[in-house]
Amino acid sequence: MSALQITSRGHAALETAGAWLLALIWILPLAYALWAAIHPSAYSAHFVLDAPLTLENFARAWNAAPFARYFLNTFLLVTMILAAQLVLCTLAAYAFARFTFAGRDIAFILVLLQLMIMPDVLIVENYRTMSAFGIVDTIPAIGLPYMASAFGIFLLRQTFKSLPRELDEAARVEGAGPLTVLLKVYVPLAKPVYIAYGLVSVSYHWNNFLWPLIVTNSVNTRPLTVGLQIFASTDQGIDWSVITAATLMTSAPLLFAFLLFQRQFVQSFMRAGIR
């Protein structure tokens, strides 16, 4: 019995060690980025404790490319997408959750199709559509394919359906129209889901790359991710210190938000995943 306990304790220690090793590997890229960004270039691949600290890499990166403009573009992009998603998905989810209309079930399946066939794979045809509309290289062109989000519609529909109908009926008896009921009853009660969806949406579109890369070609429209890629691949050669400084800069807002609201972030992603 005691031998068994000893081996099981040995197992536990081994497991803890494994977990820690994995965690260290997982944090390593970020740790390295931080190291290279705050030390002079000479130390970017040379790890000694007495390396001098500097913020010069950030200044050099900031001045080498129009990052201020890229930040503004990304900010406009994620705000525009989220605002449109919240309105469109709320209305559609309300329709699916509380209205019976001809073709509803087929319409719902057609919506869910987008969970599988995401705009990310329809780049060729969507580019053609944007050209036909004459809006290639504009910020709305980056956002449009994502605004009617099947994921958002699905998530909100599930939430609305789980709310008791009595609340709805009580409001209607008092003479409230469908839209008033939606705004006064459903939306406030679904607030945690909206927050969850908002966090997921912002981090997705802050990080999105391929479609923005395809549909933009000027400084005034490029989001951070595309700007960073152009900066890292053309302007800098292989000055890792400046590249990592730029990398940290572009991820910083999301990273700080994550560190500050870690619990909410994790819970939001959980909530978004549970159906």
Add this chain to the structure above:
Amino acid sequence: MMHGAEPAAAMSAAAAPPRPRLSTQFHGWLLLLPAAVLLVTFTHYPTVATIIDSFFSTPKGRRAAVFVGADNYQAMLGDPVFWRALANNIVYAASVIPLTIALALAMAIWVNGKIAGRPFLRLSFFTPTVLPMIAVANIWQFFYAPGYGLLDQLLGVFGTPAHNWLGDQSTALVCLIAVAVWKDAGFFMIFYLAALQQLSPQLAEAASIEGAGRWYCFRRVTFPLLMPTTLFVLINAIINSFRLIDHIVVMTQGGPDNTTALLLFYIYEVGFKFWDTAYAATLTVVLLVFLAMVALGQFLILDRRIHYQ
């Protein structure tokens, strides 16, 4: 939105008493309309257009596209790069998906238990999820840099010679697989964590009273109960392995010699570097067939649990 809906509300007040059902129908469609227009324009129409375009030639200058039958498909079957990309994508998916799921599950079990340093572990596992792929790919590129990169510096301690990890045909794809696993494992951990927290602790207790070891308990109790989560994660992992190519654009550009070209990357190259849109559409059809198979599989096998009604 408000302008459109207000007359509708007024109408319902007028029309509601005699024919409530018709107004409900009307409201339903009206609420759905804005989202439906965008979905049709940017998901359904392009899906259909992709299939149609794959039977036409690429329009060049003043020459419009002409119907070419299955010519594009024939060209595709004879295109070694297509087969290469397809094979790469299958190897990539078959490695990334099981590795990511296994690690995500292990992470979730650790973080859910009473392990030392739990907050740090959770933070560390989840952080890759919030970082842009494009940014972390730049950092990983340094890890793989020949000679002075972190990997070579570490291996150098054991006397291993410098190696061009991303430039060598035999290691490039493996490097990208590592990045993909690293990026997504923490994300999927969250879903397992959520599921684990909903499991009753009595189950594990009962199993341990019965004398079941941890591994036995995991295999016979926990893992089967987590099956719905595993299927959900599996579907998302499959989609991601066909959808996400940011790291390839940054790290290898599909090289060396197309050993890291995945299907979507090849579509991107054909469509936006060679501007052969008809052929890009043909390749996209293959990708759509894969995704349709995933959708069908999900629909047929596992969606008894998720209640659409």
